[in-house]
Amino acid sequence: MRRVLIDENSAGQRLDNFLLRELKGVPKTHVYRVIRAGEVRVNKGRAHADTRLELGDEVRVPPVRLPDRVTAPVDYVPAKEFPVVYEDEHLMAVNKPAGVAVHGGSGVSFGVIEQLRRARPEARFLELVHRLDKETSGLLLIAKKRSALTALQDQFRERETGKTYAALVIGEWADNKKVIDVALLKFTGSDGERWVRAVENSHDPQADQAKRSISLVKVARRLPGYSLLDVTIKTGRTHQIRVHLQHAGHPIVGDPKYGDFEANRLIARGALKFERMFLHAQRLKFSHPASGAEIELLAPLPTECEKLLKDLSPPR
Structure with a gap:
């Protein structure tokens, strides 16, 4: 059993990421298993995988042995740069x-x-x-x-950043629907998967557990049967945009979790051959952490998204 004090280089990390570095070579599945079993302690208490470690915290790291059958590197990670x-x-x-x-x-x-x-x-x-x-x-x-x-x-x-996403949704979005202020609740489904649902009714038995969530919506382009939206989130809830738009009756094209599955199947297997979710983080605005200067970054739509918009556009 080891006890590790968290220094400045580890403060702020999630517990799972910290352990994956401390226990190099141990399969990720085993690391998550010992966390769930309560074998890892932070300041003598149980902790979760997403627990944020703070400066001076004491982490009890249990002894972990690799299975004898492991003879090759475990969980090989390929080196890769991204644009x-x-x-x-x-x-x-x-x-x-x-x-x-x-x-x-x-x-x-x-x-x-x-x-x-x-x-x-x-x-x-x-x-x-x-x-x-x-x-x-x-x-x-x-x-x-x-x-x-x-x-x-x-x-x-503190919500001092600006995050805007491009989302292509099914149907014609109403111009006057500019703000979605609907609380969201995370839960685990019978399939063991993490899900999120909208909670609008105060009589909902779980209404007090839902968190207020706000999305601002603007129509960027109209296409036959579809709407391209700019969605700016004022809160950063799990699956916020996906659930807000689906709850409003306009699911995101290609969304495998909250979308229109028959429509997704047709658009993926038909002539359009679009096989992903049309949700793209296109704009990010924040203050530089050192200089304080305002930074605004833009990422153009991926090629496959631009192609879909072109294919859906009416002929001139």
Whole structure:
């Protein structure tokens, strides 16, 4: 049994990421198993995978042995760079492709951050500032210093950032529907998956557990049977845009969780051959963590999204 005191280089990390570095070579599934079993303790108490470690915390790390049958490297992570939109000594922003997780865990061996760390072995510090769903493409911020991570996460927490997404939805969005202010509740379904649902009725037995969530919607383009929206989120709830738009009666094209499954199947297997979710983090505005200068980043729509819009547009 080891007891590790959290220093400045580890403060602010999630417990699972900290352990994956401390227990190199141990399969991710085993690391998550010992966390769920309560074998890992933070300040003598049980903790969760997403527990944020603070300076001076004491983490009890249990002895973990590799199975005798393991003879090859476990959970191999390929080195990979991603399209860089902005980079300096404090942070970087990449344009994440759809279908790639931002980090490993929950059945995913590795994600953007693990591949970047492998591609940049000289980097002393690389941590995710925020997250995007695996199915979502677009701007993803990564801190290169602990001070930048803390400052940027404070901005996200205090809602001092501007995040706008492009979303193609089914149906004609009403021009007067500009604000969605509907609380959201996370829950685990019978399939063991994490889900989110809208809670509008105060008589809902779980209404007090739902969190207020606000999305601002603007129609960017109208297409026959579809609407391209600019969605700016004022809160950062899990699956917020996907559930808000679905709840409003306009699911996102290609959404495998909350979408119109028959429509998704037709658009993927028909002539259009569009096989992803049309949700793209296209604009990100924040204050630079060191200089305080206002930074506004833009990521153009991926080629496959532009092609779909062209294919759906009426002939001139």
